[in-house]
Amino acid sequence: MTTLNRPRDLPQILLSVLFLSLMIVACLWIVRPFVLGFAWAGTIVIATWPVLIKLQRLLFGRRSLAVLVMTLLLFLLFVIPIALLVNSLVDGSTPLVHAISSGSISPPDLGWLKSIPMVGAKLYTGWHGLLDMGGNAIMAKVRPYIGSTTTWFVGQAAHIGRFMMHCGLMLLFSALLYWQGEKVAYGVRYFATRLAAKRGDAAVVLAGQAIRAVALGVVVTALVQAVLGGIGLAISGVPYATLLTVVMLFSCLVQLGPLVVLVPSIIWLYWTGDTTWGTVLLVWSCVVGTMDNFIRPVLIRMGADLPMVLILTGVIGGLIAFGMIGLFIGPVLLAVSWRLFDAWVHEVPPPSDDPEEVLEELEAQETAPESLHN
Known part of the structure; x- marks a missing residue:
């Protein structure tokens, strides 16, 4: 019995791949706001899973009680301290960013250098010599970059609303993954x-x-x-x-x-x-x-x-x-x-420690077909 090979329907294949690609992109677009929170939760759950199992044994084998305790621990030991640290970072850095951006900051006098034995006077004189030779001009050129860099770092912590949203998602996904x-x-x-x-x-x-x-x-x-x-x-x-x-x-x-x-x-x-x-x-x-x-x-x-x-x-x-x-x-x-x-x-065996041995094997493989031909 002769079996005929059916020709491939190329438009069908292309349209199928296109449809699947659109479905995948649409799904990723929908879950995009939750990806970071889920990844964060997955990392914490994988690292603390043995703790959950031990808690479940101590709590009479009740998974619900163990999940509740772990979620409360994450909230008390992880979310609250990080939120407080971020708020403190923003509040404490605002005066520094304002001072740098407004240009009110200037090179320090470093008068305490005089109290250093033997070399203090030379260090103080050299520092002020550097300032007289253009230290203030150097500071004026560097200040915009310092201000931009500091503002960027603080800005990363300034999105408290988004950060707290990810913290909430992390708690929710952690509870679900624990369960x-x-x-x-x-x-x-x-x-x-x-x-x-x-x-x-x-x-x-x-x-x-x-x-x-x-x-x-x-x-x-x-x-x-x-x-x-x-x-x-x-x-x-x-x-x-x-x-x-x-x-x-x-x-x-x-x-x-x-x-x-x-x-x-x-x-x-x-x-x-x-x-x-x-x-x-x-x-x-x-x-x-x-x-x-x-x-x-x-x-x-x-x-x-x-x-x-x-x-x-x-x-x-x-x-x-x-x-x-x-x-x-x-x-x-x-x-x-x-x-x-x-x-x-x-997954493959490691290479030989002797490079000369590798070259000899390669030469042997190249000369083998010639000897068979002769």
Whole structure:
């Protein structure tokens, strides 16, 4: 029996692809306002899922009670502190932005340089010599760029309404994911298996490990160091402690550590004559500054080991692309992509350590057809 090959209906294929593309674009356009909140919630739920399971066991196996407790914990320990920090950042930075933009700021006199033994007088003379040679003109040229940069950073935190909307969506999606976490995870794995069989399922598992590594090893460590450092600043009487805590959180997220803020604060306390609280903050800074050496390795082992340059790029790029929420979503996206790329590369055997051996094998393959032909 002869089977005739039916010719492909090219217009039907093109119209089908076009229709599916339009449906996908329309769906993405509809859910676009919820994407960041859902991604944020997914990161938190994946990182804290073991805590939910333990709470459920303690609460007589009731998932509803465990979800309620976890949602309240997220609201008390995550949403409220971040909202307060953002409000403090905006309120505390407004005078600074106004001073820079209006041009009322000028180079400091630095009269305290004279009190430095041996080299103080030379430093003071050199500084004022620089000002006399055009330091004020340099400041006038640099001031617009400083003002624009500062205004941009504050503007990222100034969208409090949108940020709080994402916080509310994060709480809502977190509660839903806590409630139906197993079904959602199974659905994602099923979809990944449909796309790429076992490789797709493994990719989902690797993505979960990367998310947990970032959330626990980077974000949690930064939050702990920033909160403890902020407590030390507030107790020591350093002004603008809340605003400095925000700066410290950002410096910890980009792997610079809390000492970027704590060391100048210690110097300021000693300079103002408050040696007692300066010493207390110095000891407390030693504890907070070295805490990541013990916390981060323990937390990262719960997920996956990731390059620090990946985290740094994700934090800065996420902040520029998505605003304040990008501090958390940016590293997660890069970490997931890195884990999938790394797994794909290691699916083949590694190359030989000796480059000469590789060249010899290549020459042998090239000469083999010639010998067979002869």
